[in-house]
Amino acid sequence: MSRNDWFEPSRPIRVEGGIRARSRRGSIGEQWWSRRFIDILERVCDRGRLSRGRSYARSGQVLDLEIAPGLVTARVQGSRRTPYKVGIEIAAYDADRWRALAGALAAQALYRAKLLAGEMPAEIEDVFHRCDLPLFPDERELDMDCSCPDWGFPCKHLSAVLYVLAEAFDDDPFLVLAWRGMGKDALLGALRETGGGEEPAPARPGLFDVTDTPFTERMADFYEPGASPARLRDRTALPVAPPDLLLRTLDPPPLTARKIPILDLLRPAYQAFAESDDA
Known part of the structure; x- marks a missing residue:
């Protein structure tokens, strides 16, 4: 070789x-x-x-x-x-x-x-x-x-x-x-x-949880609510958002009216809309 x-x-x-x-x-x-x-x-x-x-x-x-x-x-x-x-x-x-x-x-x-x-x-x-x-x-x-x-x-x-x-x-x-x-x-x-290694969290009953029952056994009360109207009305109040929240989160536009920033003119209008809604 x-x-x-x-x-x-x-x-x-x-x-x-x-x-x-x-x-x-x-x-x-x-x-x-x-x-x-x-x-x-x-x-x-x-x-x-x-x-x-x-x-x-x-x-x-x-x-x-x-x-x-x-x-x-x-x-x-x-x-x-x-x-x-x-x-x-x-x-x-x-x-x-x-x-x-x-x-x-x-x-x-x-x-x-x-x-x-x-x-x-x-x-x-x-x-x-x-x-x-x-x-x-x-x-x-x-x-x-x-x-x-x-x-x-x-x-x-x-x-x-x-x-x-x-x-x-x-x-x-x-x-x-x-x-x-x-x-x-x-x-x-x-x-x-x-x-x-985590234990699953215990299931919490929901507001609309109902027992599953065959339809033939529920014909008499089929259209009744699964929860009472009182429970449906019992809701935790949500925090009230300020009426000008949207104006606060957006970048202010470079606009003025009679040398007044446009946001300063809009805030009273938003407040008035909110008050008229509550009336």
């Missing part, structure tokens, strides 16, 4: 049906979580290989991508006939750690509500840090491997997979958590069960 066989020519074999990055120019990653991931990579990885990796990602050279707890695997088509195998490992948290994380997330009503609605709150990273468990891997934790002969860190094939992974995070932020060991359905189930 000649020495040149260890180095791949610059042009990869074009493929059909690969995973093609949506971003055609500039940075890859639209949401805060994918940008956070990319920022870490671009801070620690070789910029030249990352640039070539973006070109690979945009041309669809990544053939497939699988995300499992602690491991991302992919195949990337280079210039050789056999695609290269890529693996990216991080620490996946065990059940006890995820139990603590789910409890910490559920304790924050806003975070819990956003996650149950399918959103990723930006403060979730702080919750992970308070549990001494990072959400995103740093350069020391990432264990990356590619079957190509390039010893650079990372090679262009790894870089392409990292960028495609970032766009997968764009589409589904729960993949970030699945990589750490907790799938979306399992996490949402844990959040529903935990409920933030």
Whole structure:
């Protein structure tokens, strides 16, 4: 085997049906979580290989991508006939750690509500840090491997997979958590069960609450009110708003009449309208 066989020519074999990055120019990653991931990579990885990796990602050279707890695997088509195998490992948290994380997330009503609605709150990273468990891997934790002969860190094939992974995070932020060991359905189930440790407030009977009774048993008194007229009249008095409240809240127009500001002329009129209403 000649020495040149260890180095791949610059042009990869074009493929059909690969995973093609949506971003055609500039940075890859639209949401805060994918940008956070990319920022870490671009801070620690070789910029030249990352640039070539973006070109690979945009041309669809990544053939497939699988995300499992602690491991991302992919195949990337280079210039050789056999695609290269890529693996990216991080620490996946065990059940006890995820139990603590789910409890910490559920304790924050806003975070819990956003996650149950399918959103990723930006403060979730702080919750992970308070549990001494990072959400995103740093350069020391990432264990990356590619079957190509390039010893650079990372090679262009790894870089392409990292960028495609970032766009997968764009589409589904729960993949970030699945990589750490907790799938979306399992996490949402844990959040529903935990409920933030809050007891539901006891239900208070409403003014118009009535017992549901079949119509055939209510024909005689169907049109009678469910509450007495006395209860309907018993209402707490609302505070009286000043008649010129609207004038106070709006910006004064730059108008005068005989050098008198227009608001000073309108206030007596509003007061007169209020008094005539009360009469």
